[in-house]
Each structure stands twice: as C-alpha cells, then as structure tokens.
Amino acid sequence: MSNYIEPLAQESTPSIIADKLRMAIGHGELKPGAQLGEADLARKLGVSRGPLREGMQRLTQEGLLVSIRNRGLFVVDMTPDDIRDMYLAREAIERAAARKIHMGDTEGPGTVLLEIVDKMSYAEGDPAAVGEIDIEFHEALVRLAESPRLSRMHQTFITETRMCIHALAETYATADFRVREHYALAEAIRIGNADFADKLLIAHMDDAITRLINR
Incomplete structure (x- = not known):
C-alpha cells in the first residue's frame, strides 16, 4: 500500500x-x-x-x-446511512455529468470510458486493482463533462467511496458484475442514448449501495 x-x-x-x-x-x-x-x-x-x-x-x-x-x-466513520447519503450525492453529480456529455459529441467520451472498462476486465482477479479502475471510470465520467464545479464536488465523494471499497473489499471481491455494468454505461454514452445511460447510472448506484450495506 x-x-x-x-x-x-x-x-x-x-x-x-x-x-x-x-x-x-x-x-x-x-x-x-x-x-x-x-x-x-x-x-x-x-x-x-x-x-x-x-x-x-x-x-x-x-x-x-x-x-x-x-x-x-x-x-469520519461511514455508517450505512452515510453510505446511502454519499451515493445519493454521487448519483446526482454523475447523472448531471452524463447529461452534460450528451449535449455534445458522445463518441469520444464513450470511447474513453470503454478503454477504462477494458483495463477493468484485464484486472479481474485483483479486487484492489479493479476497485481503483472502478473509481477511475467514475472520475473520468465527471471529468469528461468539463464542469469544474461538478469535479470539485465529486472529489470528496470519491474519497468516501474509496473508504467503503477498502474497508469492505471482500464485498467487491468479484469483478465480473462491475465490468458488465460499466461496459453497458460506457456504450450507452458512446452511442448517445441519454435516457438509457441515466437509467443505468441509477441502477448502478442502487446496486453499489446494496452490495456495500448488505454484506
């Protein structure tokens, strides 16, 4: 470490x-x-x-x-209520970032995100590495929106996400579901399907809460 x-x-x-x-x-x-x-x-x-x-x-x-x-x-000690609240805030920021990306050309940002998903698939079997690439994906999603304010707000919640993932690494021991979820989201952005990307983001955040709390 x-x-x-x-x-x-x-x-x-x-x-x-x-x-x-x-x-x-x-x-x-x-x-x-x-x-x-x-x-x-x-x-x-x-x-x-x-x-x-x-x-x-x-x-x-x-x-x-x-x-x-x-x-x-x-x-700070992340209680289940803290985790729910943190993901609520992250969801708001990342959905806003995805909407902003969809206001322009989406193929470039989607391709960047798909490249990160490829890295995640190669790292299967190494939960710590997959966790960091997972975070890299979401940092990139917000960065690609080119909104300094969204990026600043996102920074704190990403730190809290790292806290959860490192403290509860056994919950995230399997990478395959994360590869699938991130691939679907990246592809939806690449092809410009804003509504589907939004639904996938909501489901992705809900799934993360369930895995982290119901461990």
Missing part, C-alpha cells in the same frame, strides 16, 4: 496537505474512526502546525474529518 503520510517533497501548502490526507483516508492509511494527532501528523509530513490545521480544516468542511468536542479530530 502506498504511504501518503510522509514528508512532503515540495513546498507545503494547506492544499497539498489536504490532498495528502484525503488520499491517506481514501486508501485506508488513515482508517475510519481514527483520531488524528496534530503533532504526529506534522512530524510525519514535515510541516508546521499552521498549514496542517488549515489542511485539516478543509477536510472537516468536506465532511471527511469530524471534530468531537473535548476529544479531538477523527476520520
């Missing part, structure tokens, strides 16, 4: 620190419910406490960290 909590190799800023912590949370280096020690993190990252506090404040505003009075700062 990559080590994200390590000294920064470039000038530290709250944004860079927030990015490092976000990746550490998403990839399970900072686990759900874990308490963040300011002094320890500052030492590991090689930064002063001022920029570190600003970076952590950004993640608190995003909902990835939670401050508990008289106890400290903790990584």
Whole structure:
C-alpha cells in the first residue's frame, strides 16, 4: 500500500496537505474512526502546525474529518446511512455529468470510458486493482463533462467511496458484475442514448449501495 503520510517533497501548502490526507483516508492509511494527532501528523509530513490545521480544516468542511468536542479530530466513520447519503450525492453529480456529455459529441467520451472498462476486465482477479479502475471510470465520467464545479464536488465523494471499497473489499471481491455494468454505461454514452445511460447510472448506484450495506 502506498504511504501518503510522509514528508512532503515540495513546498507545503494547506492544499497539498489536504490532498495528502484525503488520499491517506481514501486508501485506508488513515482508517475510519481514527483520531488524528496534530503533532504526529506534522512530524510525519514535515510541516508546521499552521498549514496542517488549515489542511485539516478543509477536510472537516468536506465532511471527511469530524471534530468531537473535548476529544479531538477523527476520520469520519461511514455508517450505512452515510453510505446511502454519499451515493445519493454521487448519483446526482454523475447523472448531471452524463447529461452534460450528451449535449455534445458522445463518441469520444464513450470511447474513453470503454478503454477504462477494458483495463477493468484485464484486472479481474485483483479486487484492489479493479476497485481503483472502478473509481477511475467514475472520475473520468465527471471529468469528461468539463464542469469544474461538478469535479470539485465529486472529489470528496470519491474519497468516501474509496473508504467503503477498502474497508469492505471482500464485498467487491468479484469483478465480473462491475465490468458488465460499466461496459453497458460506457456504450450507452458512446452511442448517445441519454435516457438509457441515466437509467443505468441509477441502477448502478442502487446496486453499489446494496452490495456495500448488505454484506
């Protein structure tokens, strides 16, 4: 597993620190419910406490960290209700992104998404790799909409998705259903079938909730 909590190799800023912590949370280096020690993190990252506090404040505003009075700062713990709410928000963003893609030429974006699905099929048998390619697909879907605001909002929910997938890896041990679902969605976008793509996205999110909660 990559080590994200390590000294920064470039000038530290709250944004860079927030990015490092976000990746550490998403990839399970900072686990759900874990308490963040300011002094320890500052030492590991090689930064002063001022920029570190600003970076952590950004993640608190995003909902990835939670401050508990008289106890400290903790990584959010994803309950079933949190998972449902997160996927509700992701669904809204990704459906909006798909609609925007369908306002223009869809063959290019659809082809990009199909190439990612090919990578997913080659990675079958490696749940961690399939999980990362799954996330890559959805990041690409939103990026291809060319909406900076949708991309910014999506970033937090993708981190929470990573938390779920890494914490519940056994639930996603089988890749074949994900290849099929992503292929159908990518092909619907490629041929410009907006209504079908929208229905597939809704079903895909509902299926993910079921697999993550009913484990």
